[in-house]
Amino acid sequence: MTALRPDETPGTDLLDPPSPPVVHVPSSWVFPTLGPELFEALRSRGHRRIALQVPAGLVRNAHELAQRMREETGASVSLVARACFGACDFPSEGEVPGADALVVLGHSPIPNVRLTMPTYFVEMRQEGGEPEALAKTLVAAGVPARLGLVASVQHLDLLPRLTLALQAHGITLQTGTGDHRLSYPSQALGCNYTSAQSISATVDAYLFVGTGRFHPVGLAYAVGKPVWSLDPLQNRLEPPIDRASLVRDRQLLVARAMDARTFGIIVSSFSGQNRSAMAAALVDRARRAGRSAEILVADRVDPRDLEGRNLDAYVCTACPRIALDDYRLYPKPMLTPPEFLMALGELPMEPYRFDTYH
Numbered sequence: 001m002t003a004l005r006p007d008e009t010p011g012t013d014l015l016d017p018p019s020p021p022v023v024h025v026p027s028s029w030v031f032p033t034l035g036p037e038l039f040e041a042l043r044s045r046g047h048r049r050i051a052l053q054v055p056a057g058l059v060r061n062a063h064e065l066a067q068r069m070r071e072e073t074g075a076s077v078s079l080v081a082r083a084c085f086g087a088c089d090f091p092s093e094g095e096v097p098g099a100d101a102l103v104v105l106g107h108s109p110i111p112n113v114r115l116t117m118p119t120y121f122v123e124m125r126q127e128g129g130e131p132e133a134l135a136k137t138l139v140a141a142g143v144p145a146r147l148g149l150v151a152s153v154q155h156l157d158l159l160p161r162l163t164l165a166l167q168a169h170g171i172t173l174q175t176g177t178g179d180h181r182l183s184y185p186s187q188a189l190g191c192n193y194t195s196a197q198s199i200s201a202t203v204d205a206y207l208f209v210g211t212g213r214f215h216p217v218g219l220a221y222a223v224g225k226p227v228w229s230l231d232p233l234q235n236r237l238e239p240p241i242d243r244a245s246l247v248r249d250r251q252l253l254v255a256r257a258m259d260a261r262t263f264g265i266i267v268s269s270f271s272g273q274n275r276s277a278m279a280a281a282l283v284d285r286a287r288r289a290g291r292s293a294e295i296l297v298a299d300r301v302d303p304r305d306l307e308g309r310n311l312d313a314y315v316c317t318a319c320p321r322i323a324l325d326d327y328r329l330y331p332k333p334m335l336t337p338p339e340f341l342m343a344l345g346e347l348p349m350e351p352y353r354f355d356t357y358h
Contacts, residue, residue, distance in 0.1 A: 042120065050077045
């Protein structure tokens with residue numbers, strides 16, 4: 001029943017295709033902070049029209065950052081108005097006309113995402129917190145002795161010292177290595193937790209080091225073990241996320257979509273989220289199951305763009321977190337590709353399968 005892509009071989013799982021090759025051209029460079037090394041690199045390469053892309057958390061300070069970059073480089077700097085969700089949604093040429101370089105704050109490269117211009121990644125590294133104090137917080141909470149370690153890129157530098165501090169208390173942190181979508185061991189992306197999944201057999205639970213709930217929630221969907229979340233800036237430890245409740249909500253949504261006769265298969269035009277081949281295969285699966293399906297192309301998926309359509313349910317092949325985190329914004333069920341196959345009866349409801357983006 002698998003509809004093969006042109007580059008697939010028989011037997012390849014539609015939802016777990018081989019990782020694309022690493023793409024190195026145009027060039028990219030990585031810097032830990034917005035500082036002298038970055039400014040010197042921009043000056044030395046003669047960039048004159050720089051586009052600056054920032055995540056939502058830095059929008060408030062974006063104008064000051066752009067002005068500092070102008071003063072330090074002497075180049076023209078324009079801000080990309082659309083907030084950046086990750087290194088998967090670079091601005092199109094139409095959003096940054098005439099730019100000869102892109103500076104991306106708060107994200108690391110995704111090695112298998114094709115770049116459109118010379119790109120400078122500023123990861124905004126900060127250790128945050130004193131390792132021994134953080135270790136005492138974890139011990140006092142009674143975390144398991146074998147923890148899989150996952151972190152946002154900003155706090156990766158803290159991990160070696162935190163690991164040593166916890167070892168003194170009899171707790172081991174294990175580091176996994178992910179696929180070609182991850183730049184670093186233990187790194188988390190909202191769409192990819194393969195570094196955590198690679199050590200699932202040897203850990204009792206996971207520790208996420210970073211701020212916010214976005215990554216811990218995604219990790220909870222992706223792994224079947226407890227996920228603790230440590231904010232190293234505030235030395236605050238959150239108890240394990242209720243994964244059973246998350247999965248139960250998704251299963252109820254899948255059940256609502258089982259009787260759907262018409263599906264909208266959403267494809268993102270963002271270079272790092274575009275899964276057109278998968279969307280075409282899902283259309284084929286729908287038709288083989290006696291349903292109808294239509295491909296809908298968008299850049300940023302907006303609920304308002306789906307209003308008034310004569311469709312019973314949607315399948316998002318763009319970022320999986322659109323369906324998982326924002327599903328209440330949509331009047332019709334919004335499924336991930338694995339959930340779509342559940343609705344068609346091709347995959348079981350259990351074990352729940354996270355839509356890992358390779």
